[in-house]
Structures are given as C-alpha cells and as structure tokens.
Amino acid sequence: DAKxxxxxxxxxxxxxxxxxPCNHSTISGNEYVYWYRQIHSxxxxxxxxxxxxxxxxxxASLIITEDRKSSTLILPHATLRDTAVYYCIVRPKAxxxxxxxxGGTRVLVKP
Amino acid sequence: xxxxxxxxxxxxxxxxxxxTLRCKPISGHNSLFWYRQTMMRGLELLIYFNNNVPIDDxxxxxxxFSAKMPNASFSTLKxxxxxxxxxxxxxxxxxxxxxGADTQYFGPGTRLTVL
Numbered sequence: 001d002a003k004x005x006x007x008x009x010x011x012x013x014x015x016x017x018x019x020x021p022c023n024h025s026t027i028s029g030n031e032y033v034y035w036y037r038q039i040h041s042x043x044x045x046x047x048x049x050x051x052x053x054x055x056x057x058x059x060a061s062l063i064i065t066e067d068r069k070s071s072t073l074i075l076p077h078a079t080l081r082d083t084a085v086y087y088c089i090v091r092p093k094a095x096x097x098x099x100x101x102x103g104g105t106r107v108l109v110k111p
Numbered sequence: 112x113x114x115x116x117x118x119x120x121x122x123x124x125x126x127x128x129x130x131t132l133r134c135k136p137i138s139g140h141n142s143l144f145w146y147r148q149t150m151m152r153g154l155e156l157l158i159y160f161n162n163n164v165p166i167d168d169x170x171x172x173x174x175x176f177s178a179k180m181p182n183a184s185f186s187t188l189k190x191x192x193x194x195x196x197x198x199x200x201x202x203x204x205x206x207x208x209x210x211g212a213d214t215q216y217f218g219p220g221t222r223l224t225v226l
Contacts, residue, residue, distance in 0.1 A: 032212050038154075042219060042220075043115075043202050043204070043217030043218055043219050043220050044154070044202070044204075044217045045217070046214045046215065046216065049212055049214070051212070093210075093212060098144065098156045098159055098167065099144075099156070099215060100156070101153055101154035101155075102153070103153065
C-alpha cells in the first residue's frame with residue numbers, strides 16, 4: 001500500500017475552516033484515499049473517501065490534486081468536537097480491504 | 112442501527128488468565144476486522160474475516176491469540192494465556208464488501224489491562 005505523510009499536529013480556530021494536508025506521492029491508479037478520525041477514547045470514525053474527483057459529504061470535503069499525489073481534507077466550520085486525530089489512508093480497491101493506519105494528524109480546535 | 116457492539120468495554124485481568132473479547136457486527140455486513148491500539152504501535156490489524164472465513168491473520172501476534180466467527184453476527188477474540196504486554200484497546204470493525212471501496216465502521220473498543 002502507498003505510504004502517506006501527514007503533519008504530526010495542527011491547531012485551528014473554532015468556526016474557521018480546517019485544512020488537513022496529506023501526501024501520498026507513491027499512490028497508484030487503483031488506490032483510494034480514505035480519511036478517518038479518532039476522537040479521544042472512541043473508535044475510529046469514517047469521514048470520507050475518494051479516487052480521483054473531489055468529494056463532499058455532510059462532514060467534510062476531500063480535495064485530491066490532479067496528479068493524485070496529495071490531498072486535503074477540509075472541515076468547513078471546525079467545532080470543539082472536531083478535536084481528534086485524523087488519519088489519511090491510501091488503500092487499494094481490493095487489497096483484503098484492510099486499513100493501514102499511520103500516525104495521523106492531531107488536530108486541536110481552539111475556542 | 113446500533114452500530115458495531117463490543118463487550119466488555121473494560122477488562123482487567125491477571126497475567127495467565129484467559130480473556131475473551133466479543134463483537135457483534137452491523138447487520139448485513141459481510142466483513143469483520145479486529146484491530147489493536149497501543150501507544151507504541153498505534154492501530155494495527157490483527158485479523159479479518161470475510162463471510163465468516165478468516166482471510167488474513169498475519170497480524171495476530173502469536174499462538175496465544177485466536178479469533179473465531181461462528182456466524183455472521185458474532186465474533187470472538189481470545190487471548191490465552193494473557194500477558195501484560197497484551198494491554199491495549201481492541202477494536203472490532205465491520206463493513207459490507209462488494210469488491211469496491213467499502214467503508215469500515217468501528218465499535219467503541221474494549222480496553223484490556225493485564226496485570
């Protein structure tokens with residue numbers, strides 16, 4: 001599976017957009033970009049995934065560059081409850097379906 | 112839907128004792144995963160099942176660990192005998208695998224402490 005690189009931590013202001021970057025320069029054509037987050041003491045929570053096109057759902061937007069070597073997760077209006085560790089995962093369409101979690105980005109939303 | 116259900120939520124046991132963790136996946140899902148999370152190693156996959164059959168158990172630490180899925184609605188992860196280094200949070204996740212980009216849904220986890 002392609003490896004991802006994320007900043008270790010970042011802060012953002014409540015009510016502002018949070019932009020979380022992820023590099024996946026070795027991604028191959030059949031690999032999806034997934035984002036999960038883990039709020040303290042809870043199980044990981046699915047946020048969004050995409051292959052080539054930008055995606056949006058009720059939680060976030062995913063922007064994937066044209067060369068697919070990087071992506072950005074956007075939380076449009078961060079709240080205190082968005083404080084969590086965010087994981088960017090690259091996963092082949094059919095690789096036993098397992099998720100390989102890296103270190104993630106620890107996001108702290110401040111009032 | 113109740114989501115993935117795990118029990119117990121917390122388990123404290125003594126070294127050498129048998130520990131059994133339980134998981135009820137989301138109804139209709141055909142894949143089930145057991146993960147372990149520690150500070151040192153992060154989140155790592157232990158084993159996953161598809162249609163109740165173990166597909167990949169390469170993440171199972173050693174013979175002391177075993178997992179079963181007797182039917183589509185229940186799975187167990189057993190540690191016998193337990194050791195202090197097994198202390199971790201164990202997560203169960205399930206998904207519907209249709210051969211495409213499935214989404215895994217995680218349970219709340221079982222926090223295991225082995226004294």
